Amino acid sequence: MKTVLALGSNLGRRFQTLQGAVDALFDAPGLTFVAVSPVYETDPVGGPEGQRTYLNAVVLAETTLSPATLLERAQSAEAAFGRVREERWGPRTLDIDLIMVGDTVSDDPELTLPHPLAHERAFVLLPWSRIDPEGELPGKGRIADLLAGLDQRGVRLRPDLKLQRPD
Template structure:
């Protein structure tokens, strides 16, 4: 990373409505096309059981590593706008959605405001986040929670998560 103004952030992506894989692909393209954001790489996609509200279809999830010059709240607002443009309708908490974008990590920042909490407050409890994040950054240490690879391994033993066939 040559530009010191750029920050590495990790974004969780999920979908369980419509063409789930296409929804994730569209979100990655739109995120990469946004001013001040570049998608560096995305983890393989996983098929995951819903958590919270279980009376819904399984999800497809991944995590993207991005470089951004946007401030955390501006990146979050961009992500919310992308969700809306891709047909996200907010209804039941943890319910079905065409697309879900979560700002998981923003550099080494620790933020705790009513609008934004970073690192994401529940990411360490979710295999659908930790497994793809560990694919991208297995050595990453999450303050107070531990190593991404170790967290991913322990969560994958107790939560349903399957690699997608023909992962692209």
Template sequence: MGLTPPFYAYIALGSNIGDRERFLLQAIRQLDAQGSIKVSAQSNIYETEPVGVTDQDSFLNMVIEVVTTLEPLELLQVMQSVEQSLGRTREVRWGPRTIDLDLLLFEDIRLSEPQLTLPHPRMMERAFVLVPLAEIVQSHHSQQSAEWTALAERFNGKEGITLWKRT
């Protein structure tokens, strides 16, 4: 990779089965409990309409910023382990799930591997990703704030995304 740790990464979280908020918070706790990952910021929680398969319950979504010593594929493995521990099954693409963790950005890395593409290939199309991501960038990274805020404003209040809970 050519970079030296620690690395900054952004992870989107979503849940639409059971106690949605509890699944989000458990995923954050499990990630933060890893010695190689520290959650450094988190967005508010948003309720959003499902995308893709629309005949399912609404999602709770948020984004977290982590500082990690792991490489991107190693971080992805930890994320998938957390999903599995919280009962995630992959039966229907974009279907209902207890927890979904998507690696959005990892430093300025561009990566195209069978198991991971960075930046996340569909993040710029999704209000449920851009709105909470812009929230974190605004509060923690002022030099990038204007660009992300402009992107998020295109979606805010549209596409079925509403603030559910301030964190």
């Protein structure tokens, strides 16, 4: 199944954390790397005032794992990089969101798929569009069409930062 994961960090060594997350996600069987987007620096969306900017990227993969198992893997990676869940949309060392897992649709409060806000987030759609130009968000439409309707001013390409394929 095609899988899209969004990565973000605005605390600590942001770029090193994103690279570590890419490596950690693919450190066990069941998830096959396809591509990683360019890195973008983005203004915080929601949450407390005065947050540091985020570094964001999107990973495209193929998986044989269930969405629940992917969520566990993502949360384990977040924990390994010191993620603390204190405040909704607050600062974090690492955030990994499952954006879509195949055509899975789920309203489970633990894991809603596709991600319920992805279609509104330029910091997800812009990186995704760079590695999957024909991509579609189930139930919402083509990434390019969704992105065309969003303000992209707070999402800036960081050509000096390039994530590598997982080890």
